Amino acid sequence: xxxxxxxxxxxxxxxxxxxxxxxxxxxxxxxxxxxxxxxxxxxxxxxxxxxxxxxxxxxxxxxxxxxxxxxxxxxxxxxxxxxxxxxxxxxxxxxxxxxxxxxxxxxxxxxxxxxxxxx
Numbered sequence: 001x002x003x004x005x006x007x008x009x010x011x012x013x014x015x016x017x018x019x020x021x022x023x024x025x026x027x028x029x030x031x032x033x034x035x036x037x038x039x040x041x042x043x044x045x046x047x048x049x050x051x052x053x054x055x056x057x058x059x060x061x062x063x064x065x066x067x068x069x070x071x072x073x074x075x076x077x078x079x080x081x082x083x084x085x086x087x088x089x090x091x092x093x094x095x096x097x098x099x100x101x102x103x104x105x106x107x108x109x110x111x112x113x114x115x116x117x118x119x
Contacts, residue, residue: 016041021082021089026074029067033058038085044092046107050085056112057081079118084110 021038025031034051054077061077062070088107091097098104 018093025078029070031074038089040089041092043095044088044097046088050088053112054081061117076118
């Protein structure tokens with residue numbers, strides 16, 4: 001172990017920053033996705049995955065929508081995603097992933113292309 005540490009010229013420590021999800025993800029025809037609206041601590045390694053899922057669901061909500069429907073599509077996107085992103089955010093924040101439960105299907109079995117969209 002001493003050789004590994006000796007081979008590392010610099011070691012940096014920093015705090016893990018955390019914040020709650022924003023109350024509202026969209027305003028008019030502008031929306032946020034991923035860590036911009038629901039940041040994750042690194043304990044589940046799901047930050048990028050949530051952003052990719054957001055993009056897939058958002059694209060489905062925008063499919064066939066004209067300019068006048070964008071704000072409603074953004075509200076639908078948020079309503080569809082908020083429950084899942086909250087659950088992942090809270091599980092990651094508590095740092096209990098796979099410690100208290102070993103069923104991973106709720107994370108890895110999610111299909112952003114077929115999840116029902118909110119009304």
